[in-house]
Amino acid sequence: MNPIRLLIVEDDHKIAEIQRRFIERLNNLELCGIAHTLADARDLVDVMAPDLILLDVYFPDGNGLELLRELRATDSGSDVILITAAKEVETLRSALRGGVFDYILKPLVFERLQDAINRYREHLEKLATLNQLAQREVDALLPRGGTEGETGNQERLPKGIDALTLDKVRDHIARGGQWSAEDMGMEMGASRTTARRYLEYLVGTGELTAEVSYGSVGRPERRYFLKA
Template sequence: MLTVLVVDDDFRVASVHQGFVEKVPGFRVVGQAHTATEALEMADRLQPDLVLMDVYLPDGDGLDVTRTLLGGTDVPVVIVISAATDVEAVRTAIQLGVVHYLIKPFGLTALAERLGAVRAARAQIAEWPPDASQENIDHLFDLLRPTRSDGDTPELEHLSPTLQLVYKSIGNTRPGLSASEVAAQVGISRATAQRYLSQLEDMGAVSLELRYGQTGRPEHRYSVRRR
Protein backbone atom coordinates (compact mmCIF):
# COMPACT_ATOMS: atom_id res chain seq x y z
CA MET A 1 0.00 0.00 0.00
CA LEU A 2 1.51 3.33 -1.08
CA THR A 3 0.88 6.25 1.26
CA VAL A 4 -0.08 9.67 -0.12
CA LEU A 5 0.08 13.23 1.20
CA VAL A 6 -2.34 15.62 -0.51
CA VAL A 7 -1.20 19.26 -0.60
CA ASP A 8 -3.73 21.91 -1.68
CA ASP A 9 -4.60 25.31 -0.26
CA ASP A 10 -8.34 24.68 -0.75
CA PHE A 11 -9.77 22.34 1.89
CA ARG A 12 -12.65 21.27 -0.37
CA VAL A 13 -10.42 20.50 -3.34
CA ALA A 14 -7.99 18.57 -1.13
CA SER A 15 -10.89 16.43 0.08
CA VAL A 16 -12.00 15.77 -3.51
CA HIS A 17 -8.48 14.72 -4.47
CA GLN A 18 -8.27 12.48 -1.41
CA GLY A 19 -11.51 10.83 -2.51
CA PHE A 20 -10.03 10.24 -5.95
CA VAL A 21 -6.85 8.69 -4.54
CA GLU A 22 -8.75 6.36 -2.24
CA LYS A 23 -10.72 4.96 -5.17
CA VAL A 24 -7.48 3.69 -6.72
CA PRO A 25 -6.37 0.28 -5.41
CA GLY A 26 -3.03 0.26 -3.64
CA PHE A 27 -3.07 3.86 -2.36
CA ARG A 28 -3.99 5.37 1.01
CA VAL A 29 -4.06 9.04 1.95
CA VAL A 30 -2.29 9.65 5.25
CA GLY A 31 -2.75 13.42 5.45
CA GLN A 32 -3.80 16.72 3.94
CA ALA A 33 -1.65 19.86 4.04
CA HIS A 34 -2.94 23.29 3.08
CA THR A 35 0.21 25.41 3.40
CA ALA A 36 3.87 25.04 2.49
CA THR A 37 4.77 24.88 6.18
CA GLU A 38 2.26 22.10 6.82
CA ALA A 39 3.44 20.21 3.75
CA LEU A 40 7.06 20.17 4.93
CA GLU A 41 6.13 19.24 8.50
CA MET A 42 3.72 16.48 7.50
CA ALA A 43 6.06 15.05 4.86
CA ASP A 44 8.84 14.84 7.45
CA ARG A 45 6.56 13.25 10.04
CA LEU A 46 4.51 10.91 7.82
CA GLN A 47 7.18 9.95 5.26
CA PRO A 48 4.64 9.44 2.42
CA ASP A 49 5.53 7.44 -0.67
CA LEU A 50 3.78 9.97 -2.90
CA VAL A 51 2.93 13.66 -2.63
CA LEU A 52 0.25 15.39 -4.71
CA MET A 53 1.64 18.93 -4.73
CA ASP A 54 -0.24 22.13 -5.45
CA VAL A 55 1.87 25.06 -6.70
CA TYR A 56 -0.01 28.03 -5.31
CA LEU A 57 0.11 27.90 -1.51
CA PRO A 58 -0.71 30.78 0.84
CA ASP A 59 2.72 30.92 2.47
CA GLY A 60 4.98 29.76 -0.33
CA ASP A 61 5.49 28.01 -3.64
CA GLY A 62 4.73 24.31 -3.94
CA LEU A 63 7.69 23.89 -6.27
CA ASP A 64 10.00 25.23 -3.56
CA VAL A 65 8.48 22.65 -1.21
CA THR A 66 9.09 20.01 -3.87
CA ARG A 67 12.73 21.11 -4.16
CA THR A 68 13.19 20.60 -0.43
CA LEU A 69 11.45 17.21 -0.41
CA LEU A 70 13.39 15.85 -3.38
CA GLY A 71 16.66 17.11 -1.94
CA GLY A 72 16.22 15.14 1.29
CA THR A 73 17.01 11.56 2.23
CA ASP A 74 13.62 9.83 2.22
CA VAL A 75 12.53 11.12 -1.17
CA PRO A 76 8.85 10.72 -2.13
CA VAL A 77 7.44 10.58 -5.62
CA VAL A 78 5.88 13.96 -6.47
CA ILE A 79 3.00 14.65 -8.84
CA VAL A 80 2.19 18.32 -9.32
CA ILE A 81 -1.52 19.18 -9.36
CA SER A 82 -2.03 22.82 -10.26
CA ALA A 83 -3.77 25.41 -12.38
CA ALA A 84 -0.33 26.83 -13.23
CA THR A 85 0.47 26.27 -16.90
CA ASP A 86 3.26 28.82 -17.48
CA VAL A 87 6.42 27.46 -19.01
CA GLU A 88 8.55 28.41 -16.00
CA ALA A 89 6.46 26.31 -13.62
CA VAL A 90 6.45 23.33 -15.98
CA ARG A 91 10.18 23.61 -16.69
CA THR A 92 10.99 23.86 -12.98
CA ALA A 93 8.85 20.80 -12.24
CA ILE A 94 10.72 18.79 -14.87
CA GLN A 95 14.12 19.95 -13.60
CA LEU A 96 13.22 18.99 -10.05
CA GLY A 97 12.25 15.45 -11.01
CA VAL A 98 8.47 15.61 -10.76
CA VAL A 99 7.09 12.46 -12.41
CA HIS A 100 3.76 13.93 -13.63
CA TYR A 101 2.05 17.32 -13.91
CA LEU A 102 -1.75 17.43 -13.84
CA ILE A 103 -3.64 20.61 -14.68
CA LYS A 104 -6.67 21.42 -12.53
CA PRO A 105 -9.43 20.59 -12.84
CA PHE A 106 -8.96 16.92 -13.66
CA GLY A 107 -11.05 13.82 -13.27
CA LEU A 108 -10.58 10.56 -11.45
CA THR A 109 -9.50 8.74 -14.61
CA ALA A 110 -6.62 11.13 -15.32
CA LEU A 111 -5.27 10.78 -11.79
CA ALA A 112 -5.86 7.03 -11.66
CA GLU A 113 -3.82 6.56 -14.85
CA ARG A 114 -0.86 8.38 -13.33
CA LEU A 115 -1.14 6.65 -9.99
CA GLY A 116 -1.22 3.33 -11.80
CA ALA A 117 1.95 4.28 -13.66
CA VAL A 118 3.70 5.17 -10.39
CA ARG A 119 2.55 1.91 -8.77
CA ALA A 120 3.88 -0.13 -11.71
CA ALA A 121 7.22 1.69 -11.66
CA ARG A 122 7.61 1.12 -7.91
CA ALA A 123 6.95 -2.59 -8.38
CA GLN A 124 9.58 -2.70 -11.12
CA ILE A 125 12.16 -0.96 -8.92
CA ALA A 126 11.46 -3.41 -6.08
CA GLU A 127 12.48 -6.26 -8.40
CA TRP A 128 15.42 -4.45 -10.00
CA PRO A 129 18.04 -6.94 -11.27
CA PRO A 130 21.68 -6.46 -10.20
CA ASP A 131 22.79 -6.64 -13.85
CA ALA A 132 20.15 -4.28 -15.27
CA SER A 133 20.27 -3.77 -19.02
CA GLN A 134 19.29 -0.84 -21.19
CA GLU A 135 16.04 -2.68 -21.84
CA ASN A 136 15.29 -2.75 -18.09
CA ILE A 137 15.91 0.98 -17.84
CA ASP A 138 13.84 1.78 -20.93
CA HIS A 139 10.99 -0.32 -19.56
CA LEU A 140 11.08 1.55 -16.24
CA PHE A 141 10.84 4.93 -17.97
CA ASP A 142 8.05 3.63 -20.19
CA LEU A 143 6.10 2.55 -17.11
CA LEU A 144 5.99 6.15 -15.88
CA ARG A 145 4.08 7.12 -18.98
CA PRO A 146 0.44 6.39 -18.10
CA THR A 147 -1.41 4.01 -20.38
CA ARG A 148 -4.72 5.59 -21.26
CA SER A 149 -7.72 3.34 -21.08
CA ASP A 150 -9.53 5.12 -23.90
CA GLY A 151 -11.05 2.58 -26.20
CA ASP A 152 -13.92 2.20 -28.55
CA THR A 153 -17.41 3.13 -27.48
CA PRO A 154 -18.69 0.35 -25.23
CA GLU A 155 -20.98 -2.20 -26.83
CA LEU A 156 -24.36 -0.74 -25.94
CA GLU A 157 -26.15 -4.05 -26.37
CA HIS A 158 -24.21 -5.41 -23.40
CA LEU A 159 -25.43 -2.62 -21.13
CA SER A 160 -28.66 -2.67 -19.19
CA PRO A 161 -31.50 -0.61 -20.76
CA THR A 162 -31.26 2.13 -18.12
CA LEU A 163 -27.47 2.25 -18.41
CA GLN A 164 -27.85 2.66 -22.18
CA LEU A 165 -30.23 5.58 -21.64
CA VAL A 166 -27.84 7.25 -19.22
CA TYR A 167 -24.93 6.82 -21.62
CA LYS A 168 -26.90 8.12 -24.61
CA SER A 169 -28.22 11.10 -22.64
CA ILE A 170 -24.70 12.45 -22.26
CA GLY A 171 -23.96 12.31 -25.99
CA ASN A 172 -21.22 14.72 -27.02
CA THR A 173 -22.28 17.54 -24.73
CA ARG A 174 -19.58 19.92 -23.55
CA PRO A 175 -18.74 20.59 -20.80
CA GLY A 176 -20.76 17.50 -19.96
CA LEU A 177 -23.82 16.94 -17.79
CA SER A 178 -24.32 16.72 -14.05
CA ALA A 179 -26.05 13.77 -12.40
CA SER A 180 -29.12 15.96 -11.83
CA GLU A 181 -29.30 16.89 -15.52
CA VAL A 182 -28.95 13.25 -16.57
CA ALA A 183 -31.65 12.25 -14.08
CA ALA A 184 -34.02 14.85 -15.52
CA GLN A 185 -33.39 13.68 -19.08
CA VAL A 186 -33.76 9.97 -18.38
CA GLY A 187 -36.55 10.25 -15.79
CA ILE A 188 -34.77 8.62 -12.85
CA SER A 189 -33.69 9.84 -9.44
CA ARG A 190 -30.43 11.74 -9.03
CA ALA A 191 -29.05 8.96 -6.80
CA THR A 192 -29.77 6.35 -9.50
CA ALA A 193 -28.22 8.54 -12.17
CA GLN A 194 -25.13 9.02 -10.01
CA ARG A 195 -24.80 5.26 -9.52
CA TYR A 196 -24.99 4.57 -13.25
CA LEU A 197 -22.60 7.40 -14.09
CA SER A 198 -20.07 6.01 -11.63
CA GLN A 199 -20.44 2.60 -13.28
CA LEU A 200 -19.86 4.10 -16.73
CA GLU A 201 -16.82 5.95 -15.42
CA ASP A 202 -15.38 2.72 -14.00
CA MET A 203 -15.88 1.14 -17.43
CA GLY A 204 -13.94 3.96 -19.06
CA ALA A 205 -17.00 5.06 -21.06
CA VAL A 206 -17.35 8.52 -19.54
CA SER A 207 -15.01 11.04 -17.98
CA LEU A 208 -15.60 12.92 -14.77
CA GLU A 209 -14.50 16.54 -14.54
CA LEU A 210 -14.89 19.06 -11.74
CA ARG A 211 -16.11 22.59 -12.36
CA TYR A 212 -15.14 25.02 -9.65
CA GLY A 213 -17.54 27.89 -8.91
CA GLN A 214 -17.26 30.86 -6.61
CA THR A 215 -18.80 29.09 -3.64
CA GLY A 216 -19.85 25.64 -2.55
CA ARG A 217 -18.54 22.28 -3.61
CA PRO A 218 -17.11 21.68 -7.09
CA GLU A 219 -19.71 20.43 -9.58
CA HIS A 220 -19.25 16.95 -11.05
CA ARG A 221 -19.87 16.84 -14.79
CA TYR A 222 -19.74 13.78 -17.03
CA SER A 223 -18.93 13.56 -20.73
CA VAL A 224 -18.36 10.71 -23.18
CA ARG A 225 -14.69 9.83 -23.35
CA ARG A 226 -12.91 10.70 -26.54
CA ARG A 227 -11.29 7.89 -28.48
Protein backbone atom coordinates in the same frame (compact mmCIF):
# COMPACT_ATOMS: atom_id res chain seq x y z
CA MET B 1 3.00 -4.99 -2.39
CA ASN B 2 2.57 -2.62 0.55
CA PRO B 3 0.04 0.21 0.19
CA ILE B 4 1.32 3.40 -1.38
CA ARG B 5 1.45 6.00 1.39
CA LEU B 6 0.13 9.26 -0.03
CA LEU B 7 0.08 12.87 1.16
CA ILE B 8 -2.25 15.55 -0.24
CA VAL B 9 -0.81 19.08 -0.26
CA GLU B 10 -3.55 21.48 -1.40
CA ASP B 11 -4.53 24.85 0.10
CA ASP B 12 -8.15 24.75 -1.14
CA HIS B 13 -10.09 22.66 1.39
CA LYS B 14 -12.82 21.69 -1.10
CA ILE B 15 -10.33 20.51 -3.72
CA ALA B 16 -8.39 18.61 -1.07
CA GLU B 17 -11.62 16.88 -0.06
CA ILE B 18 -12.31 15.91 -3.68
CA GLN B 19 -8.82 14.44 -3.92
CA ARG B 20 -9.36 12.56 -0.65
CA ARG B 21 -12.58 11.02 -1.98
CA PHE B 22 -10.85 10.06 -5.23
CA ILE B 23 -8.07 8.39 -3.26
CA GLU B 24 -10.63 6.39 -1.27
CA ARG B 25 -11.91 4.91 -4.53
CA LEU B 26 -8.48 3.54 -5.48
CA ASN B 27 -7.03 0.28 -4.22
CA ASN B 28 -3.87 -0.21 -2.19
CA LEU B 29 -3.46 3.44 -1.18
CA GLU B 30 -3.03 4.79 2.34
CA LEU B 31 -3.73 8.48 2.89
CA CYS B 32 -1.25 9.58 5.56
CA GLY B 33 -2.24 13.23 5.75
CA ILE B 34 -3.62 16.40 4.19
CA ALA B 35 -1.67 19.67 4.34
CA HIS B 36 -3.18 23.03 3.47
CA THR B 37 0.06 25.01 3.80
CA LEU B 38 3.65 24.37 2.81
CA ALA B 39 4.70 24.62 6.45
CA ASP B 40 2.31 21.81 7.38
CA ALA B 41 3.46 19.84 4.34
CA ARG B 42 7.09 20.02 5.46
CA ASP B 43 6.15 18.73 8.90
CA LEU B 44 4.08 15.87 7.50
CA VAL B 45 6.80 14.89 5.03
CA ASP B 46 9.35 14.76 7.87
CA VAL B 47 7.09 12.74 10.17
CA MET B 48 5.13 10.52 7.76
CA ALA B 49 7.70 10.07 4.94
CA PRO B 50 5.05 9.47 2.25
CA ASP B 51 5.80 7.50 -0.89
CA LEU B 52 3.86 9.92 -3.07
CA ILE B 53 2.75 13.55 -2.72
CA LEU B 54 -0.11 15.16 -4.64
CA LEU B 55 1.22 18.72 -4.72
CA ASP B 56 -0.36 22.02 -5.76
CA VAL B 57 1.77 25.00 -6.88
CA TYR B 58 0.17 28.12 -5.41
CA PHE B 59 -0.03 28.50 -1.60
CA PRO B 60 -0.49 31.52 0.66
CA ASP B 61 2.90 30.77 2.25
CA GLY B 62 4.89 30.04 -0.90
CA ASN B 63 5.18 28.00 -4.07
CA GLY B 64 4.87 24.21 -4.25
CA LEU B 65 7.91 24.10 -6.52
CA GLU B 66 9.95 25.29 -3.54
CA LEU B 67 8.90 22.17 -1.64
CA LEU B 68 9.71 20.03 -4.68
CA ARG B 69 13.24 21.49 -4.84
CA GLU B 70 13.71 20.93 -1.11
CA LEU B 71 12.70 17.29 -1.44
CA ARG B 72 15.22 16.74 -4.20
CA ALA B 73 17.98 18.67 -2.37
CA THR B 74 17.56 16.42 0.68
CA ASP B 75 17.34 13.24 -1.42
CA SER B 76 13.84 12.58 -0.11
CA GLY B 77 12.25 9.25 -0.97
CA SER B 78 8.91 10.94 -1.70
CA ASP B 79 7.80 11.15 -5.31
CA VAL B 80 5.56 13.97 -6.53
CA ILE B 81 2.57 14.32 -8.82
CA LEU B 82 1.85 17.99 -9.43
CA ILE B 83 -1.88 18.80 -9.57
CA THR B 84 -2.25 22.45 -10.44
CA ALA B 85 -4.04 25.15 -12.40
CA ALA B 86 -0.65 26.52 -13.48
CA LYS B 87 -0.49 26.40 -17.27
CA GLU B 88 2.70 28.40 -17.71
CA VAL B 89 5.33 26.53 -19.67
CA GLU B 90 8.03 27.67 -17.25
CA THR B 91 6.16 26.04 -14.38
CA LEU B 92 6.11 22.79 -16.32
CA ARG B 93 9.84 23.14 -17.07
CA SER B 94 10.60 23.69 -13.39
CA ALA B 95 8.46 20.71 -12.43
CA LEU B 96 10.25 18.46 -14.92
CA ARG B 97 13.64 19.66 -13.72
CA GLY B 98 12.48 18.82 -10.22
CA GLY B 99 11.70 15.27 -11.26
CA VAL B 100 7.91 15.14 -10.90
CA PHE B 101 6.39 11.79 -11.80
CA ASP B 102 3.38 13.42 -13.46
CA TYR B 103 1.81 16.84 -14.10
CA ILE B 104 -2.00 17.06 -14.00
CA LEU B 105 -3.97 20.20 -14.78
CA LYS B 106 -7.01 21.19 -12.76
CA PRO B 107 -9.88 20.59 -12.58
CA LEU B 108 -8.84 17.09 -11.59
CA VAL B 109 -10.74 14.26 -13.25
CA PHE B 110 -10.85 10.92 -11.43
CA GLU B 111 -9.80 8.83 -14.44
CA ARG B 112 -6.70 10.99 -15.02
CA LEU B 113 -5.63 10.57 -11.40
CA GLN B 114 -6.39 6.86 -11.53
CA ASP B 115 -4.18 6.47 -14.61
CA ALA B 116 -1.32 8.36 -12.93
CA ILE B 117 -1.56 6.26 -9.76
CA ASN B 118 -1.67 3.02 -11.76
CA ARG B 119 1.44 4.01 -13.70
CA TYR B 120 3.19 4.96 -10.47
CA ARG B 121 2.30 1.60 -8.94
CA GLU B 122 3.66 -0.20 -12.02
CA HIS B 123 6.82 1.90 -11.74
CA LEU B 124 7.35 0.83 -8.12
CA GLU B 125 6.69 -2.82 -8.95
CA LYS B 126 9.30 -2.77 -11.70
CA LEU B 127 11.86 -1.19 -9.39
CA ALA B 128 11.14 -3.80 -6.73
CA THR B 129 11.92 -6.67 -9.10
CA LEU B 130 15.28 -5.33 -10.28
CA ASN B 131 18.49 -6.78 -8.92
CA GLN B 132 20.95 -5.47 -11.49
CA LEU B 133 20.42 -2.84 -14.16
CA ALA B 134 20.63 -3.46 -17.88
CA GLN B 135 19.87 -0.82 -20.49
CA ARG B 136 16.61 -2.51 -21.43
CA GLU B 137 15.35 -2.25 -17.85
CA VAL B 138 16.43 1.38 -17.59
CA ASP B 139 14.62 2.23 -20.83
CA ALA B 140 11.45 0.55 -19.56
CA LEU B 141 11.51 2.62 -16.36
CA LEU B 142 12.13 6.00 -17.97
CA PRO B 143 9.23 7.94 -19.54
CA ARG B 144 10.47 7.38 -23.09
CA GLY B 145 11.17 3.70 -23.51
CA GLY B 146 13.04 2.00 -26.33
CA THR B 147 16.48 2.47 -27.82
CA GLU B 148 17.61 4.18 -30.97
CA GLY B 149 18.21 0.82 -32.56
CA GLU B 150 14.65 -0.27 -31.84
CA THR B 151 12.94 2.92 -32.92
CA GLY B 152 15.13 4.15 -35.74
CA ASN B 153 13.46 7.15 -37.35
CA GLN B 154 10.06 6.18 -36.06
CA GLU B 155 8.17 8.05 -33.37
CA ARG B 156 9.51 7.16 -29.93
CA LEU B 157 6.59 6.14 -27.78
CA PRO B 158 6.35 5.83 -23.99
CA LYS B 159 5.46 2.56 -22.35
CA GLY B 160 1.76 1.77 -22.65
CA ILE B 161 1.37 3.46 -26.05
CA ASP B 162 1.27 1.10 -29.03
CA ALA B 163 2.00 2.58 -32.47
CA LEU B 164 -0.81 0.71 -34.29
CA THR B 165 -3.39 1.62 -31.67
CA LEU B 166 -2.19 5.21 -31.69
CA ASP B 167 -2.71 5.38 -35.44
CA LYS B 168 -6.28 4.11 -34.97
CA VAL B 169 -6.95 6.82 -32.38
CA ARG B 170 -5.59 9.45 -34.76
CA ASP B 171 -7.86 8.13 -37.52
CA HIS B 172 -10.92 8.42 -35.26
CA ILE B 173 -9.93 11.93 -34.13
CA ALA B 174 -9.45 13.00 -37.77
CA ARG B 175 -13.21 12.67 -38.27
CA GLY B 176 -13.57 15.87 -36.31
CA GLY B 177 -15.79 16.76 -33.40
CA GLN B 178 -15.11 16.33 -29.71
CA TRP B 179 -14.33 13.01 -28.08
CA SER B 180 -14.55 11.81 -24.52
CA ALA B 181 -12.38 8.96 -23.25
CA GLU B 182 -15.52 6.82 -23.07
CA ASP B 183 -16.43 7.58 -26.69
CA MET B 184 -12.92 6.73 -27.86
CA GLY B 185 -12.83 3.58 -25.75
CA MET B 186 -15.98 2.32 -27.48
CA GLU B 187 -14.46 3.02 -30.90
CA MET B 188 -11.20 1.29 -29.92
CA GLY B 189 -12.86 -1.62 -28.15
CA ALA B 190 -10.84 -0.69 -25.07
CA SER B 191 -11.43 0.65 -21.57
CA ARG B 192 -11.97 4.33 -20.88
CA THR B 193 -8.68 4.40 -18.96
CA THR B 194 -6.76 3.01 -21.93
CA ALA B 195 -8.42 5.46 -24.32
CA ARG B 196 -7.61 8.34 -21.98
CA ARG B 197 -3.93 7.33 -21.94
CA TYR B 198 -3.76 7.67 -25.73
CA LEU B 199 -5.74 10.91 -25.79
CA GLU B 200 -3.58 12.47 -23.09
CA TYR B 201 -0.47 11.41 -25.00
CA LEU B 202 -1.75 13.28 -28.06
CA VAL B 203 -2.46 16.32 -25.89
CA GLY B 204 1.14 16.12 -24.74
CA THR B 205 2.42 16.01 -28.33
CA GLY B 206 0.33 19.07 -29.19
CA GLU B 207 -1.91 17.23 -31.66
CA LEU B 208 -5.03 17.54 -29.50
CA THR B 209 -6.57 20.09 -27.21
CA ALA B 210 -8.55 19.10 -24.12
CA GLU B 211 -11.28 21.00 -22.34
CA VAL B 212 -13.34 20.10 -19.29
CA SER B 213 -17.12 19.96 -19.70
CA TYR B 214 -19.80 19.07 -17.20
CA GLY B 215 -22.36 16.37 -17.92
CA SER B 216 -25.99 16.24 -16.95
CA VAL B 217 -25.11 15.26 -13.37
CA GLY B 218 -22.38 17.88 -13.11
CA ARG B 219 -19.47 15.43 -13.28
CA PRO B 220 -16.40 16.98 -14.95
CA GLU B 221 -15.26 15.21 -18.11
CA ARG B 222 -12.35 15.99 -20.38
CA ARG B 223 -13.23 16.21 -24.06
CA TYR B 224 -10.62 16.11 -26.79
CA PHE B 225 -10.48 17.66 -30.25
CA LEU B 226 -7.95 18.49 -32.93
CA LYS B 227 -5.80 21.48 -32.20
CA ALA B 228 -6.65 24.40 -34.47
